[in-house]
Amino acid sequence: MTFQKNILCIGAGYVGGPSMAMIACKCPQYQITVVDIDPKRIAAWNSDTLPIYEPGLDEIVKEVRGRNLFFSTQIEQGIQKADIIFVSVNTPTKTFGAGAGMAADLQYWERTALQIREVSQSPKIIVEKSTLPVKTALAMERILTATDNGVRFDVLSNPEFMAEGTGVRDLESPDRVLIGSRETPEGLRARDELVEIYANWVPRERIITSNIWSSELSKLVSNAFLAQRISSINAISSLCERTDADVTEVARAVGMDHRLGDKFLNASIGFGGSCFKKDILNLVYLCRQYGLDEVADYWEGVVRINDYQKERFILNMLGAMFNTLAGKRICLFGFAFKADTGDTRESPAISVSRRLVEERAELVITDPQALPNAERDLADIREGISFVEDPCEAAAGCDAIAVITEWDLYASLEFKKIYETMRKPAFIFDGRNILDHESLFRIGFNVFPIGKPPLTHF
Ligand SMILES: NC(=O)c1ccc[n+]([C@@H]2O[C@H](COP(=O)([O-])OP(=O)(O)OC[C@H]3O[C@@H](n4cnc5c(N)ncnc54)[C@H](O)[C@@H]3O)[C@@H](O)[C@H]2O)c1
Numbered sequence: 270m271t272f273q274k275n276i277l278c279i280g281a282g283y284v285g286g287p288s289m290a291m292i293a294c295k296c297p298q299y300q301i302t303v304v305d306i307d308p309k310r311i312a313a314w315n316s317d318t319l320p321i322y323e324p325g326l327d328e329i330v331k332e333v334r335g336r337n338l339f340f341s342t343q344i345e346q347g348i349q350k351a352d353i354i355f356v357s358v359n360t361p362t363k364t365f366g367a368g369a370g371m372a373a374d375l376q377y378w379e380r381t382a383l384q385i386r387e388v389s390q391s392p393k394i395i396v397e398k399s400t401l402p403v404k405t406a407l408a409m410e411r412i413l414t415a416t417d418n419g420v421r422f423d424v425l426s427n428p429e430f431m432a433e434g435t436g437v438r439d440l441e442s443p444d445r446v447l448i449g450s451r452e453t454p455e456g457l458r459a460r461d462e463l464v465e466i467y468a469n470w471v472p473r474e475r476i477i478t479s480n481i482w483s484s485e486l487s488k489l490v491s492n493a494f495l496a497q498r499i500s501s502i503n504a505i506s507s508l509c510e511r512t513d514a515d516v517t518e519v520a521r522a523v524g525m526d527h528r529l530g531d532k533f534l535n536a537s538i539g540f541g542g543s544c545f546k547k548d549i550l551n552l553v554y555l556c557r558q559y560g561l562d563e564v565a566d567y568w569e570g571v572v573r574i575n576d577y578q579k580e581r582f583i584l585n586m587l588g589a590m591f592n593t594l595a596g597k598r599i600c601l602f603g604f605a606f607k608a609d610t611g612d613t614r615e616s617p618a619i620s621v622s623r624r625l626v627e628e629r630a631e632l633v634i635t636d637p638q639a640l641p642n643a644e645r646d647l648a649d650i651r652e653g654i655s656f657v658e659d660p661c662e663a664a665a666g667c668d669a670i671a672v673i674t675e676w677d678l679y680a681s682l683e684f685k686k687i688y689e690t691m692r693k694p695a696f697i698f699d700g701r702n703i704l705d706h707e708s709l710f711r712i713g714f715n716v717f718p719i720g721k722p723p724l725t726h727f
Pocket residue numbers: 279280281282283284285304305306307310344357358359360377378380381398399400401429430431432433543544
């Protein structure tokens with residue numbers, strides 16, 4: 270069968286895999302190949318156990334894999350054949366040199382740009398899907414045209430807005446698809462080609478276009494605004510705990526103002542995930558580079574409050590459990606950075622675990638999807654930590670349960686039975702406010718929610 274377009278995606282991660290599976294599913298007329306430098310990841314995409322857990326993804330991949338979606342390690346061949354290349358390699362925070370701890374590390378991205386230039390023999394549209402600092406497209410254009418091999422490249426920005434855990438739904442029915450291009454005739458032609466792909470399933474009014482710099486910046490700003498809402502309500506949660514106000518009631522009252530809306534107003538232990546922190550720090554770094562220190566300080570505060578919230582959680586535990594955690598057994602309910610994913614990158618669970626071990630507590634960690642990642646994240650302090658899949662078994666013999674991830678299953682456990690197997694006094698620290706605190710208190714637990722008065726028996 271001949272396909273209308275040959276699409277390549279470089280980077281088979283949390284974004285590349287699901288987003289290309291969705292295009293393949295909605296556009297059987299296109300051939301899509303996803304390549305990666307990591308052969309293990311590609312082998313997993315070609316197996317029955319996909320490398321990432323995302324509700325609904327298995328079904329889609331099974332439907333399209335081998336039909337018009339292919340996973341491969343043959344990057345050069347893929348580049349040569351492709352008309353359109355999505356680049357969705359990782360862009361983590363730099364850990365060395367200038368901008369360490371703040372700026373985006375663009376080494377993976379640059380390697381890709383060089384490779385595209387080296388092996389291309391026909392014109393290509395290059396689509397930035399990774400989240401990148403504003404003006405990266407200019408650097409991409411400069412690399413691609415640095416040697417004149419007569420091949421035309423048009424660079425577009427098409428940031429991905431899907432969220433892990435709801436990735437399939439977000440990709441199938443996105444709030445918007447954003448495509449940024451140069452405003453030259455060639456740039457606009459390339460933009461129209463990408464619009465045509467999404468128009469196969471996304472309503473035309475949800476496909477928005479902009480200049481390429483606005484598009485790059487919009488992704489950073491979008492994540493900064495989302496994280497800012499979490500830090501805003503978390504900052505208020507600490508005030509609620511001091512004043513006997515209830516953060517859930519405050520959030521409800523605030524969120525019913527239609528100008529604000531009710532999303533992202535759940536107080537919690539703090540945000541995690543591979544993107545929020547890195548993208549805000551990236552924004553902060555950009556602002557500092559342009560001499561906008563006040564603006565940089567403003568956004569940096571979002572990350573500072575998030576760190577404060579995690580430390581506050583530990584200090585609350587310490588205070589409630591008579592100022593010592595040494596030798597106490599604490600069970601973490603959840604390790605993933607959010608529900609419905611196995612991803613633990615930047616999960617609050619990591620810093621909470623490290624702090625608890627520092628306080629000489631013994632840890633039992635349970636999570637329905639994230640235990641292999643948890644074991645890797647804590648490999649250096651693994652001694653004294655147990656990993657147990659069943660939450661009831663995990664809690665047995667513990668002094669406290671700390672809810673870290675908002676998995677639905679935790680709200681429906683038989684806490685009466687769990688209470689009986691725990692040491693007394695038994696504590697619950699609900700870092701996500703997902704449990705029924707009154708009923709836990711009636712069972713006998715001392716309950717410490719976020720941003721509400723604790724319910725204690727002493
Ligand atoms: N994870 C999310 O929810 C999410 C959402 C929106 C945007 N993003 C952005 O998308 C980008 C990718 O994120 P991710 O979570 O999918 O990362 P990831 O680490 O899961 O995947 C990136 C993949 O790229 C591969 N890779 C790196 N260099 C390569 C090269 N030169 N050639 C081929 N493959 C290469 C890696 O091996 C890896 O498998 C990042 O910029 C991120 O900020 C992520």
